[in-house]
Amino acid sequence: MAHSHDHSGHDHHHHHTPTEFGRAFGVGIALNIAFVIVEVAGGLWANSSALLSDAGHNLSDVLSLALAWGATLLAQRRSSARYTYGYKGVTIQAALLNAALLYVALGAILWETISHLRHPEPVNGKMVMLLAGLGIVINGFTAWLFSSGQKGDVNVRGAYLHMLTDALVSAGVVVGGGLVLWTGWLWLDPLISFLILALIGYSSWGLLRETLQLSLQAVPAGIDLEQVRTFLLARPGVTEVHDLHVWPLSTQDTALTAHVVRPGGSPDANQFLQKLQHDLVHEFNIGHCTVQIEQDTAVAGHHGCCDAEHLEKRVS
Numbered sequence: 001m002a003h004s005h006d007h008s009g010h011d012h013h014h015h016h017t018p019t020e021f022g023r024a025f026g027v028g029i030a031l032n033i034a035f036v037i038v039e040v041a042g043g044l045w046a047n048s049s050a051l052l053s054d055a056g057h058n059l060s061d062v063l064s065l066a067l068a069w070g071a072t073l074l075a076q077r078r079s080s081a082r083y084t085y086g087y088k089g090v091t092i093q094a095a096l097l098n099a100a101l102l103y104v105a106l107g108a109i110l111w112e113t114i115s116h117l118r119h120p121e122p123v124n125g126k127m128v129m130l131l132a133g134l135g136i137v138i139n140g141f142t143a144w145l146f147s148s149g150q151k152g153d154v155n156v157r158g159a160y161l162h163m164l165t166d167a168l169v170s171a172g173v174v175v176g177g178g179l180v181l182w183t184g185w186l187w188l189d190p191l192i193s194f195l196i197l198a199l200i201g202y203s204s205w206g207l208l209r210e211t212l213q214l215s216l217q218a219v220p221a222g223i224d225l226e227q228v229r230t231f232l233l234a235r236p237g238v239t240e241v242h243d244l245h246v247w248p249l250s251t252q253d254t255a256l257t258a259h260v261v262r263p264g265g266s267p268d269a270n271q272f273l274q275k276l277q278h279d280l281v282h283e284f285n286i287g288h289c290t291v292q293i294e295q296d297t298a299v300a301g302h303h304g305c306c307d308a309e310h311l312e313k314r315v316s
Contacts, residue, residue: 005034025069032062033225035138039131046127048244053109053193054135054173056201060105061162064098075250088250090212095154095251099208110197128177135170154251158207161225165203169196189234217247220254223284235276237262253287262293269293
């Protein structure tokens with residue numbers, strides 16, 4: 001029986017480092033704090049619930065960026081005797097907390113918008129359009145800062161989607177401000193605010209669902225467990241795969257454990273495992289794998305697992 005545990009696969013990943021995005025986080029936070037202050041002042045002066053709702057969401061983005069940045073930095077701390085995987089898992093917790101806080105903020109903004117709808121007041125359309133136009137520039141630029149890393153990290157993708165959504169929302173506010181200025185219909189402002197809330201809630205649902213799945217150690221999006229099983233079964237000499245588990249260590253790192261039955265596989269076990277680890281990184285971006293080789297018969301694990309039926313079929 002051979003057993004292998006691999007850390008070297010991480011070298012093959014094309015992950016962006018915290019240093020690469022440290023400046024992006026810093027610039028994004030600074031720009032959005034300044035814009036929130038300006039937008040709240042302008043929203044109160046212009047009496048615009050749409051601007052205030054947009055400012056509230058921008059404030060949640062500041063907290064989101066700060067949490068994501070802090071989690072990314074904390075994840076770089078070395079592992080210890082107690083935290084043997086290090087602190088990488090904090091990136092998942094931060095992403096889940098960010099998604100939850102977003103919906104709390106949406107609830108508070110919704111309450112304020114309903115109040116404005118019941119008691120509509122005159123709105124300074126020109127001020128609304130000016131500040132929302134500034135929001136398009138700031139949020140669009142911040143989204144661009146994260147665009148290069150949004151495909152490989154749910155934390156960075158969360159920041160990217162928040163900023164991109166805000167830029168689109170600001171564009172909607174510009175249109176709404178123009179309509180209020182043109183028509184004089186005061187109810188348009190809270191109506192636009194409702195549409196903003198609906199857009200943000202809809203666009204953020206996928207992020208909330210994915211972060212919840214990651215927190216429950218579900219197989220990461222983009223990895224098909226059956227494809228991984230098929231891949232392992234296609235390796236030279238492998239006749240059975242069981243106790244296969246794939247789960248996220250962080251928003252970037254994925255781990256795998258598996259038992260593979262490989263009769264007579266001990267003479268070249270090291271070469272087999274080395275090639276297997278290399279292929280798992282490049283085929284599925286799984287960089288942390290533990291594989292147990294069993295030479296004759298499957299050794300059942302002590303815990304129930306998702307592929308128990310495969311063992312039962314093999315035994316029968």
